[in-house]
Structures are given as structure tokens and as C-alpha cells.
Amino acid sequence: MxxxxxxxxxxxxxxxxAATAVIAVYxxxxxxxxxxxxxxxxxxDSNALMKRIQFPARGAITDRNGELLVYNQPAYDIMVVMNEATDIDTLDLCESLGIDRQWFDRRMAEIKNTRGYSRHTQQLFMSQLSVEEFSNFQEKLFRFPGFYIQKRSIRQYTSPHAGHILGDIGEVSPADIEDDPYYQSGDYIGKQGVERSYEQQLRGIKGSEILLRDVKGRIKGRYQDGRFDQQPIPGKNLTLSIDLNLQKLGERLMHGKLGSIVAIEPATGEVLCMVSSPTFDPRTMVGRQRGRQHKALAADPMKPLINRSIAGLYPPGSTFKTSQALTFLQEGIITPDTRFPCSHGFHFRGLKVGCHGHGSPWPLVPSIGTSCNAYFCWGLYHMFGNREHYHSTQEAMTRWKDYMVSMGFGYKLGVDLPGEKRGLIPNAEFYDKAYRGSWSGLTVISISIGQGEVLLTPLQIANLGATIANRGWFITPHVVKEIQDTPLDTLYTHRRYTMASAANYEVVVQGMRQAVTGGTCRSANTTMYEVCGKTGTAQNRGHDHSVFMGFAPMHNPKIAVAVYVENGGWGATFGVPIGALIMEQYINGHLTEASQAKAETIENKVIAYGTYDR
Amino acid sequence: MDWLTILLYVILLAIGWMSICGACYDYGETPNLFALSTRSGMQIVWIGTSMLLGAVILLLDDRIYDTFAYIIFALLLALLIATPFLAHDIKGSHSWIKIGPFSLQSAEFAKFATALAIAKFMSSYGFQLQGSWRNFLICCAFIFTPMVLIIMQKETGSALVYFSFFLMLYREGMPGSILFAGIAAVAYVVVGLRYADQQVLGDTTSLGTLLVLAIIHVFVAALLIVYTSPKTSDIQRLGEQRTAAVAFRQTMTATLLLTPLAAATIMGADYVMAHIADISPATQAFAQKNFGTDILPFDAALPLTVVLVALALRLIWIGFASHIYRYAYIALFALGSMAVFFSAHTMLDHLAEHQRTRVQVLLGLKDDPKGAGYNVIQAQIAIGSGGLEGKGFLNGTQTKLKYVPEQETDFIFCTVGEEQGFIGSAAVLGLFLLLLLRLIHLAERQTTDFGRIYIYCVFSIFLFHVVINVGMVLGLMPVIGIPLPFFSYGGSSLWGFTILLFIALRIDAARPMK
Known part of the structure; x- marks a missing residue:
């Protein structure tokens, strides 16, 4: 050894x-x-953890009486996992789903060509099956291994009305995603109406669950039994201030006409109805057909997608005289007893603004009642020429503009709908530019009768009515009365006072009352309640626009309304009867038989519009 | 009886079984870790039978191993020869013999047989390893015979394990230079291929070649310094030749150290020039010139090679003239090093496709997460995601969701890393180190050469398995498919390791007390 x-x-x-060294290195x-x-x-984590978004239910929308307008309907997508769906009776499946063999084969081929296709994960086979279709299929589901159901929800509208107010939802645009990182491609977002303006409240908060995904992309369970999952928070329900019945009636009355009806509850600023004609059926703006439908509406020369109530800019015509009366009274240019001559109009230094025949000279109240053009022309002339109050025409103009702005003109009122326009109230600079500094009250005299450069939205006209009804203040008009568990924006709860006093408003109310009892709005008169009103016949390139602004009852008013019918002729032709019917419907909750007949007549009247560009 | 080793064995088996549970447990299923249909359940069977096997070995007379060593070796060789004919093709490998419901891998059992046989041979009367080339070559024959047979089964990984016997041979007196030469050869191949495709000095020179030549220069210089210090015996033996040899030794060492330094300087200058263009117009004009093409328009490896070859030839001449043959050996080392390196590419071409890829992936030549490097990257993600404390038993996501391939067998250490974290995996490595050091201790306390040599064989085999397997999972070693002792799933390897270890324990228990 x-x-x-x-x-x-x-x-x-x-x-x-050596062994120690290697282990140490390791x-x-x-x-x-x-x-x-x-x-x-x-x-x-990015390998194995998959964050699956759980979508919250979008808030439902009801009208002011609790009538359901918009809700979510469950829809079902059928998903398929290719490598599990190898042994199925194709014929049976096609029969159960009501599809044919060719469709099946084509769809399966399409799925395999989609980007990111995996034979181990669920692929969309059919989308948005209704509950009936689904329940039919569900019974047989066990026979089709590899086929799964995924619950989704789609927006449903109960009625064809109020499309402009409700709006719609659609897939987010890249710009939306950039603005708000909350959104991801494929999410839905409000596109128009309250769906857009109350998007934040309606959408809720997305939840997420963290799932474990294996190397082949299959879901193997919840990560740590869902400890890090977040439940989605459902969206808030909205109660609109809209009265569905009133809205329905308004849309009926505007049938075949272009224009708008806006009704406001003066005490609260709540919009009771907001009709823009032509309108569209919100039920058609859902799901896959939305794109096609939206395109067709956008191409329509009558522009049904535009909400004329807030985005239509119109000369207010004689309804504007009320605001002039208030300005002149408040500025001390006139008193209620001041009389101005009218001989079929305003004649001064070769300038002529026509008027219809009536007695003269009259004080303010009957001048409002008969809608005397001359009275308000004189008023403006005296105001702009008054060098005791104002150093220059410009200063007078600025003062005048401040009154207009205090009444909600010239700027957006701030309604809770997207797309509101501010209208146009000219100021001194505007005319300085237009006339190179050489202008006077006479040059711009037509603004005193709501013509010329002045442009308002029907909402602003209705708000003028509400302000007069309130004798000097208004609350910013809004279409949403309540947000579930959330207070309204203070903008919609605070009074905004104009520059004119309540006493002066009372004078204008008297004038508007006289217009109904013995002036231009006689057809609106009723024994049921005291109506106040003011017509307008707005001149424009084509046939005159028919305008009405009014409120009722005179004391303790419940409703203020503005009606604007494009090319409808005299204010009394369409504006007054439509406004009267709206007030009756809202105050009484129904129409009398005579009114029913009247409504039908108006509904059947169709104004022929040219195809000229509007 | 060495109870400490048995304790380590049991602890490692227990942690190993937990890792198998983690690796084969599937999410979404009720975990039934004991069902025989699962790998964790089957591993319990393997662990149970292994312990039984260990007990039987401990009960048997220790002398049978010494006595029957050659017979056992011959039987196993016969089995290895027969295996490819009996085996089924499993993933291109012909190493599995089916016995009833089980498949056994004969290569796993050849290790202890080889260890026994080589221990018996080396402990025979009058055996001397030092100074006997004949004995060394016979030892090599013991090692390479089963190795070749296993390569024929297409189990290259298992075959490479037999290189570990050289560690034992080193302990038993094999010149360290052989071990050094072997390790140096591996270093040349690894470094050379790792940087083969990287060009420096204006695309004239391969960085890999340059680096390897520099390493050879340094190695040779180091050998000269260590082994050719003038000894009194040399001085007595030599006349004027001595003076020349000693003088040349100094010149040579200086040259060998200076040339790589020069190469490094040139590369540094080249690098600087490539980055000074932005400094000023003057430097920009200068930087237009390219060291490689304008100043050194040839392969920079060439002068290094010429210097090395010239010096090596001169060394041989001096060695023979002065009869200090160490000079000649060092020269041979230098020339051999170059031969090994320059045939490396050719060697690589002769490897199987998947092995070549594995080598290239390891060296970073292929960086393709979804390709061949996928295993290694996923393994590192799994381990790296474990953090300090790990994700907990059965809570690993990477391993559970099958991101790591071969996770029950070759990549089992991933599960330890992911579920037990740094604390757990470092502890496991610590346990292995403890076992290895314990084996050295056991070997050294043997009173018989047979016992010592056998236990050193066991030590070497375990060391090789742990170093290669864990190194592979950590991305530090090539992907060579060999199991981690006591951890990797499988009956054959567990039985093989158990037999290896328990024979060592049996021999230790029976050692004659002095």
C-alpha cells in the first residue's frame, strides 16, 4: 500500500x-x-402577471321625474380558445348561434390572422349577443368545449328623444388618451351631450384584477388570491332636469322645422326641455353601427348633429327689446312714462326703421306689448347720444355692452353641455374697427331691436325669459338636476344678478303681459294662468325667423321658454303657439283637447327649406 | 458513522423535494403534492428508495467494494455498451433503459463504479502516480473509457463529469501543471470565442485573438518566474550556458510582459482617438486617421504571435543546451496554448449544433431572449425575482407558470432562488459547501489509500455537478445538462448520488483505527 x-x-x-472560492463567487x-x-x-412580473381591467358600470340617466332614459344592457361576447375547440359539432354550434357554416369558417380564419393571436387564449368569436340569443346558447354551451362567454355592457336608450342632451359614447380617440391617462385604447368615452360633459361622474373608476399567466398565455388563477385586486367603482347616476314628456312634445312640435325650443325653470335654472331640430335618435348611436350613423348625420346638410339650442347663433329679434327697456330704465334714459313717436317706424336724418301701425306716442309698457321698433331705436339713440351720462359714444356702448353681458349675452352661459357658443354682443372696439371710429348710435341702431350684429343662442333667449320671470337674476341653466351622492357645481346653484333692478324688471313684465293680453302674443293668452311673452320676427337673408320668449305664470313663474323656428315667418306664426303649448304642457302636465288639436296642426306643418348653405 | 454527512444529505433531500413541489405544482389545481401522478409524489418514491438503498449499503460489508470494484466496473461498462441498443430515443439521447414502468440512466451508475475501480487501481501495491507516465495513462484509461461510451449515448453533459476525476488525480500527485494546462485551455477557448467577433484597431484584429495571445504571454512569463528561478544545482551543472539561460530568462520575461502591454497601449490609443474627434478641429483631423488602417495596417495579433513563437523556439534551444528542461516544457506550454486556441474555432465546428449554440449563448455571442438564450435569461429572471426572502413555498410565478424550461431537472435551482430568495439559495449553496468540505475531511482521515481516493472521487464528482449546474443556472457556465445532486427530479441520478455518498460513508465507518 x-x-x-x-x-x-x-x-x-x-x-x-477552490470549492469555497467558487461557492463564494456564486x-x-x-x-x-x-x-x-x-x-x-x-x-x-411582466412575464407572469397580467392586469385585467374590470370595467365599472356606467351611470344611468333619468329625467326629472325619474323616468329612465339611459341604462346599460348586458351583452355577451362569445370567445373561443382555438386549441381547446378542436372537437366540436360545427353544425350544432352554427344552429345554436344562428349563423351559417361559411360565416363560421370565415370567422375562424379571421381570428387566426389577428395580431397577437394565440391558440391558448380567448379570442373574440361573436360580439354583443342579446340576452335572448345568449340564453339560448348558454344551455348548450357545455357541448362546445373551448367556447366561453364574456359579459360586457352596451348603452341603451329608452326613447328616441333628447339625443342632443344625452349624447352618446364611442371609443376613445388618441387625443383623449393623451389628455387623460385613465383611458386606454378601446375604452369608451362620452362623445356628445351629458355623456361627454359628465364623463368623469358617469364613467366610475376602473378596477383591476391581477392574474397569473403561464408561458403559453393561459390564465392560471388570481395572483395571491386577489389580494391586490381592485373592485371597480360604478359610475354615478344622473337625474336630468329635462321633463321627458315636455321634450317629447317639443320634438313633435318642431317636426319638419329647423330651430330650437328651450324651457327653463326660472327659480332653479334647470332646463326643462331643450329641443334642437332636426334631431337624431340616440338609439341608433350605439355599438358597431355608431360610426356609420355618425358619418351619415355629419353629412346631412340640415346638420342634425349640431345642438342649435346652444350652438345655433340667431338674431334675437324683438325679444331683445326687453333687455333694451331694462338698460334704458336703469340708466335713467327713460322712465316708464317716457313716450317716443312712431310713424310706421323710426325716421331720423334719413334713417328709417319700419314699424307696423299702432297708436303713437306710447309709453314703454304698450310699446313692449305692440313691439314698437321706433321706441327702442329712440331709446338707443338717446342713450348713445347722451353726453351727460357718457363722455363718448364708445363709453355709452361699453356701458350698454356691460348690461348685455350681465344678462348672460356675449359669453357662454356655462351650460353643462359641450359645444356651447357665446353668441355676439358687439362692443365699442368692434364698431371702431368696422367703421374706423366714425359711428354713432344711429349707425348701430338696429342692435336695439335684436338685429344687426347681435347674435344669441336660443338658450340665451330662454335665459332672458327666466331672468325677467325672476325679476333680475338667473341661475346658470343646466340640464343635470342631480348627480348621485355628489353636490352640483356651485355654478348651478348660485344666483347671478343683472345690472337692472327688480322694479325695472316689473315694468318689462307688465309689457310682456300686455303683449299677451292685447299685443303680439294674443294667441298665447289663456284663462288657466297669466302668461307673459314677447314675440320676435327676426330678419335674415331668407324668410324671417319666428321667435317667441315668454314665461308663466306671471307671478311665481314655473317655466320660461324660448322658441326659435328658422324661416318660420312672424313670431306669432310658430313661436307663440309652440311656446304656449310648451307652457301648458309643463304647468298642467297635459294638454287640453283643443291644444292637442293645435299641437297636431303645428306638428304637421312643414317648412320647405332650400338647400342653401346654413 | 458520520452522522453529520447523513444529516446534510437528509436536509438537502428535503429542500430538494420542496423545490420539486414548487416546480411541478400547477396553478389552478388543488395541490396534491403526494399523488404518484405528480412529479413531487414520484420524487417521494425516489427519496424513499434512495434512503433504503443507503441503509442497505451501510449494512453491507465494506470489503465488498474493494473486492468487487473491477467486477462492478466491468458490469457497468457492459451496461454502458449495451445501453444504446436497448434504449429508447428520448430527446435525441440514447441513455435510458426501460425497466417496467421506470426508466434508468446507466450513466448515472457508472460514476461510482469508475470511482471504485480507479480507487482500487491506485491503491494497489507499489502504485506511484508521480513520475510514472504509464500509471497516469492507465488512470486516464479508467476515466476516458466510460466517458467515451457515454458520449456515444449522446449524453455529453454526463460524460464531461468524468473530467472531475482529474481533481482527485491532482490530490494524489498528478503534476499541477496538467491541471493548470487544462484550465488554461478552457480559458483560451472561452475568452477567444467570447470576443472573436469583436474587431479592434480598424477591423484588422480580432479582440478575442489579441486577448488570448496576451493571456498566453502573461502565463508564460509567470511560469518562467515561478519555475526557472536559478537554483544552486543549476549553477553547479552549468558553465557559460547558465549565464546565457539566466540572462535570456530575464529578457524573455520582460518581452513577454511588454508585448501585451504594447498591444493594450495601442488599443487604448485607438479607443482614445475614436473619441477625441469632438474635442477640437486639430484632434478631429488627427482622428480621421485610423490606427488600424493608417498606422498599423496589419493584424496586431501577428507581431504577438511572432514574438511568442520566436521566444518559444529559443527557449527550447536553451533548455536542451543547458539541460534545464523546464525551459523546454514552458516553451511547449506556449506553443501548445496557441495550438489549442487556434483550433478552437475548428473544435467548435465539430460540436453538435445545440452544443455550439449553448457555448455561444453562454459567451454572449448570441443574445436572443426567445432563442437559445431563453432558458438562461428566464432562469435568471426567476432567480432575480426572488429577492431577499423569496416568494415563499409554492408561490414562485416564473417557475410555476412554466417560464423556465427543464425546471424540475437541470434548472431546479431556479425554484430555490425564486421561492426561497437570497437567504434560501445562499443557504443551499452553503450546505453544499459544507458537504464538500466534509467530504475532504472524511477523505483525509482515511487510513487506506482506497478509502481516501474513493472519497476524493465522490468529492470531485459532487463539486463538478454543483459548480456546473448552479453556474449554468446563474449564467456563469455553459448550459450543460447535468443534474444538481439531491435536487433535480429523477430516480437514476438520485440513486446514483446516494450510492456514491453512502459507499463513502460505509468505507469511512469501517476505517481501521490507528
Missing amino acids: AAKEPQLDYRKYVLAA VLRLFTLQLTSDDYKLRA
Whole structure:
């Protein structure tokens, strides 16, 4: 037996040192891998963890009486996992889903060509099945391995009305995603109406669940039994201030006409109805057909997508005289007893603004009642020419403009709907530019009768009515009365006072009352309540626009309304009867038989519009 | 009886089984870790039978191993020869013999047989390893015979394990230079291929070649310094030749150290020039010139090669003239190093496609997460995501969701890393180190050469398995498919390791007390 060589003894230390050194290096390597960087952890997470978004239910929308307008309907998508769906009776499946074999084959081929296709994960086979179709299929589902159901929801509208107010939802645009990182491609967002303006409240908050995904993309369960999952928070329900019946009636009355009806509850600023004609059926703006439908509406020369109530700019015509009376009274240019001559109009230094025949000279109240053009022309002339009050025409103009702005003109009122326009109230600079500084009250005299450069939206006209009804203040008009569990924006709860006093408003109310009892709005008169009103016949390139602004009852008013019928002729032709019917419907909750007949007549009247550009 | 080793064995088996549970447990299913249909359940069977096997070995007379060593070796060789004919093709490998419902891998059992046989041979009367080339070559024959047979089964990984016997041979007196030469050869191949495609000095020179030549220069210089210090015996033996040899030794060492330094300087200058263009117009004009093409318009590896070859030839001449043959050996080392390196590419071409890819992936030549490097990257993600404390038993996501391939077998250490974290995986490595050091201790306390040599064989085999397997999972070693002892799933390897270890324990228990 060979003896152990003592001179080799050191080699056991070499071997032990080598083993220790290698293990030490490995521990160091473990240290760098596991403790010095989060990178591997993040990569592991992106490998194995899949965040699945859980969509909250979008808030429902009801009218002011609790009538359901918009809700979510469950819809069902049928999903397929290709490598599991190998052994199915295709004929049976087609029969159960009501599709034919060709469709099936084509769809399966399409799925395989989609980007990111995996045969181990669920692929969309058919989308948005109704409950009936689904329940039919569900009974047989066990026979089709590899086919799954995924619940979704689609927006449903109960009626064809109020399309402009309700609006619609559609897939988010890249710009939306950039504005708000909450959204991801494929999400839905409000596009028009309250769906857009109350998007934040309606959408709720998305939840998420973290799932474990294996190397083939299959879901293997919840990560840590759902400890990090977040439940979605459902969207808030909205109660509109709209009265569905009133809205319905308004849309009926505007049939075949272009224009708008806006009704406001003066005490609250709540919009009771907001008709823009032509309108569209919100039920057609749902799901896959939305794109096609939207395109067709956008191409329509009558522009049904535009909400004329807030985006239509119109000369207010004689309804504007009320605001002039208030300005002149408040500025001390006139008193209620001030009389101005009218001989079929305003004749001064070769300038003529026509008027219809009536007695003269009259004080303010009957001048409002008969809608005397001359009275308000004189008023403006005296105001702009008054060098005791104002140093210059410009200063007078600025003062005048301030009154108009205080009444909600010239700027957006701030209604809770997207797309509101501000209208146009000219100021001194405007005319300085237009007339190179050489202008006077006479130059701009037509603004006193709501013509010329002045442009208002029907909402602003209705708000003028509400302000007069309130004798000097208004609350910013809004279409949403209540948001579930959330107070309204203070903008919609605070009174905004105009520059004119309540006493002066009372005078204008008297004038508007006289217009109904013995002036231009006689057909609106009724024994049921005291109506106040003011007609307008706005001149424009084509046939005159028919305008009405009014409120009722005279004391403690419940409703203020503005009606604007494009090319409808005299204010009394369409404006007054439509306004009267709206007030009756709202105050009484129904129409009398005579009114029913009147409504039908108006509904059947169709105004022929040319195809000229509007 | 060495109870400490048995304790380590049991602890490692327990952690190993937990890792198998983690690796084969599937989410979404009720975990039934003991069902025989699962790998964790089957592993319990393997663990149970292994312990039984260990007990039987401990009960048997220790002398049978010494006595029947050659017979066992011959039987196993016969089995290895027969295996490819009996085996089924499993993933291109012909190493599995089906016995009833089980498949056994004969290569796993050849290790202990080889260890026994080589221990018996080396402990025979009058055996001397040092200074006997004949004995060394016979030892090599013991090692390479099963190795070749296993390569024929297309189990290259298992075959490479037999190189570990050289560690034992080193302990038993094999010149360290052989071990050094072997390790140096591996270093040349690894470094050379790792940087082979990287060009420096204006695309004239391969960085890999340059680096390897520099390493050879340094190695040769180091050998000269260590092994050719003038000894009194040399001085007595030599006359004027001595003076020349000693003088040349100094010149040579200086040259060998200076040339790589020069190469490094040139590369540094080249790098600087490539980055000074932005500083000023003057430097920009200068930087237009390219060191490689304008100043050194040839392969920079060439002068290094010429210097090395010239010096090596001169060394041989001096060695023979002065009869200090160490000079000649060092020269041979230098020339051999170059031969090994320059045939590396050719060697690579002769490897199987998947092995070539594995080597290239390891060296970073291929960086393709979804390709061949996928295993290694996923393994590191799994381990790296474990953090300090790990994700907990059965909570690993990477391993559970099958991101790591071969996770029950070759990549089992991933599960430890992911579920037990740094603390757990470092502890496992610590346990292995403890076992290895314990084996050295056991070997050194043997009173018989047979016992010592056998236990050193066991030590070497375990060391090789742990170093290669864990190194592979950590991305530090090539992907060589060999199991991690006591962890990787499978009956054959567990039985193989158990037999190896328990024979060592049996021999230790029976050691004659002095």
C-alpha cells in the first residue's frame, strides 16, 4: 500500500479553497441577481402577471321625474380558445348561434390572422349577443368545449328623444388618451351631450384584477388570491332636469322645422326641455353601427348633429327689446312714462326703421306689448347720444355692452353641455374697427331691436325669459338636476344678478303681459294662468325667423321658454303657439283637447327649406 | 458513522423535494403534492428508495467494494455498451433503459463504479502516480473509457463529469501543471470565442485573438518566474550556458510582459482617438486617421504571435543546451496554448449544433431572449425575482407558470432562488459547501489509500455537478445538462448520488483505527 505523500498535503487546502472560492463567487452572483436590482423582479412580473381591467358600470340617466332614459344592457361576447375547440359539432354550434357554416369558417380564419393571436387564449368569436340569443346558447354551451362567454355592457336608450342632451359614447380617440391617462385604447368615452360633459361622474373608476399567466398565455388563477385586486367603482347616476314628456312634445312640435325650443325653470335654472331640430335618435348611436350613423348625420346638410339650442347663433329679434327697456330704465334714459313717436317706424336724418301701425306716442309698457321698433331705436339713440351720462359714444356702448353681458349675452352661459357658443354682443372696439371710429348710435341702431350684429343662442333667449320671470337674476341653466351622492357645481346653484333692478324688471313684465293680453302674443293668452311673452320676427337673408320668449305664470313663474323656428315667418306664426303649448304642457302636465288639436296642426306643418348653405 | 454527512444529505433531500413541489405544482389545481401522478409524489418514491438503498449499503460489508470494484466496473461498462441498443430515443439521447414502468440512466451508475475501480487501481501495491507516465495513462484509461461510451449515448453533459476525476488525480500527485494546462485551455477557448467577433484597431484584429495571445504571454512569463528561478544545482551543472539561460530568462520575461502591454497601449490609443474627434478641429483631423488602417495596417495579433513563437523556439534551444528542461516544457506550454486556441474555432465546428449554440449563448455571442438564450435569461429572471426572502413555498410565478424550461431537472435551482430568495439559495449553496468540505475531511482521515481516493472521487464528482449546474443556472457556465445532486427530479441520478455518498460513508465507518 502506497503511503500518503506528506509533501502533497497542501493540495487538500487547494481543493477546499477552490470549492469555497467558487461557492463564494456564486453567492456573490446570487447577491447581484437578487438584491441589487429590481429589474429581474419587474421582468418576472411582466412575464407572469397580467392586469385585467374590470370595467365599472356606467351611470344611468333619468329625467326629472325619474323616468329612465339611459341604462346599460348586458351583452355577451362569445370567445373561443382555438386549441381547446378542436372537437366540436360545427353544425350544432352554427344552429345554436344562428349563423351559417361559411360565416363560421370565415370567422375562424379571421381570428387566426389577428395580431397577437394565440391558440391558448380567448379570442373574440361573436360580439354583443342579446340576452335572448345568449340564453339560448348558454344551455348548450357545455357541448362546445373551448367556447366561453364574456359579459360586457352596451348603452341603451329608452326613447328616441333628447339625443342632443344625452349624447352618446364611442371609443376613445388618441387625443383623449393623451389628455387623460385613465383611458386606454378601446375604452369608451362620452362623445356628445351629458355623456361627454359628465364623463368623469358617469364613467366610475376602473378596477383591476391581477392574474397569473403561464408561458403559453393561459390564465392560471388570481395572483395571491386577489389580494391586490381592485373592485371597480360604478359610475354615478344622473337625474336630468329635462321633463321627458315636455321634450317629447317639443320634438313633435318642431317636426319638419329647423330651430330650437328651450324651457327653463326660472327659480332653479334647470332646463326643462331643450329641443334642437332636426334631431337624431340616440338609439341608433350605439355599438358597431355608431360610426356609420355618425358619418351619415355629419353629412346631412340640415346638420342634425349640431345642438342649435346652444350652438345655433340667431338674431334675437324683438325679444331683445326687453333687455333694451331694462338698460334704458336703469340708466335713467327713460322712465316708464317716457313716450317716443312712431310713424310706421323710426325716421331720423334719413334713417328709417319700419314699424307696423299702432297708436303713437306710447309709453314703454304698450310699446313692449305692440313691439314698437321706433321706441327702442329712440331709446338707443338717446342713450348713445347722451353726453351727460357718457363722455363718448364708445363709453355709452361699453356701458350698454356691460348690461348685455350681465344678462348672460356675449359669453357662454356655462351650460353643462359641450359645444356651447357665446353668441355676439358687439362692443365699442368692434364698431371702431368696422367703421374706423366714425359711428354713432344711429349707425348701430338696429342692435336695439335684436338685429344687426347681435347674435344669441336660443338658450340665451330662454335665459332672458327666466331672468325677467325672476325679476333680475338667473341661475346658470343646466340640464343635470342631480348627480348621485355628489353636490352640483356651485355654478348651478348660485344666483347671478343683472345690472337692472327688480322694479325695472316689473315694468318689462307688465309689457310682456300686455303683449299677451292685447299685443303680439294674443294667441298665447289663456284663462288657466297669466302668461307673459314677447314675440320676435327676426330678419335674415331668407324668410324671417319666428321667435317667441315668454314665461308663466306671471307671478311665481314655473317655466320660461324660448322658441326659435328658422324661416318660420312672424313670431306669432310658430313661436307663440309652440311656446304656449310648451307652457301648458309643463304647468298642467297635459294638454287640453283643443291644444292637442293645435299641437297636431303645428306638428304637421312643414317648412320647405332650400338647400342653401346654413 | 458520520452522522453529520447523513444529516446534510437528509436536509438537502428535503429542500430538494420542496423545490420539486414548487416546480411541478400547477396553478389552478388543488395541490396534491403526494399523488404518484405528480412529479413531487414520484420524487417521494425516489427519496424513499434512495434512503433504503443507503441503509442497505451501510449494512453491507465494506470489503465488498474493494473486492468487487473491477467486477462492478466491468458490469457497468457492459451496461454502458449495451445501453444504446436497448434504449429508447428520448430527446435525441440514447441513455435510458426501460425497466417496467421506470426508466434508468446507466450513466448515472457508472460514476461510482469508475470511482471504485480507479480507487482500487491506485491503491494497489507499489502504485506511484508521480513520475510514472504509464500509471497516469492507465488512470486516464479508467476515466476516458466510460466517458467515451457515454458520449456515444449522446449524453455529453454526463460524460464531461468524468473530467472531475482529474481533481482527485491532482490530490494524489498528478503534476499541477496538467491541471493548470487544462484550465488554461478552457480559458483560451472561452475568452477567444467570447470576443472573436469583436474587431479592434480598424477591423484588422480580432479582440478575442489579441486577448488570448496576451493571456498566453502573461502565463508564460509567470511560469518562467515561478519555475526557472536559478537554483544552486543549476549553477553547479552549468558553465557559460547558465549565464546565457539566466540572462535570456530575464529578457524573455520582460518581452513577454511588454508585448501585451504594447498591444493594450495601442488599443487604448485607438479607443482614445475614436473619441477625441469632438474635442477640437486639430484632434478631429488627427482622428480621421485610423490606427488600424493608417498606422498599423496589419493584424496586431501577428507581431504577438511572432514574438511568442520566436521566444518559444529559443527557449527550447536553451533548455536542451543547458539541460534545464523546464525551459523546454514552458516553451511547449506556449506553443501548445496557441495550438489549442487556434483550433478552437475548428473544435467548435465539430460540436453538435445545440452544443455550439449553448457555448455561444453562454459567451454572449448570441443574445436572443426567445432563442437559445431563453432558458438562461428566464432562469435568471426567476432567480432575480426572488429577492431577499423569496416568494415563499409554492408561490414562485416564473417557475410555476412554466417560464423556465427543464425546471424540475437541470434548472431546479431556479425554484430555490425564486421561492426561497437570497437567504434560501445562499443557504443551499452553503450546505453544499459544507458537504464538500466534509467530504475532504472524511477523505483525509482515511487510513487506506482506497478509502481516501474513493472519497476524493465522490468529492470531485459532487463539486463538478454543483459548480456546473448552479453556474449554468446563474449564467456563469455553459448550459450543460447535468443534474444538481439531491435536487433535480429523477430516480437514476438520485440513486446514483446516494450510492456514491453512502459507499463513502460505509468505507469511512469501517476505517481501521490507528
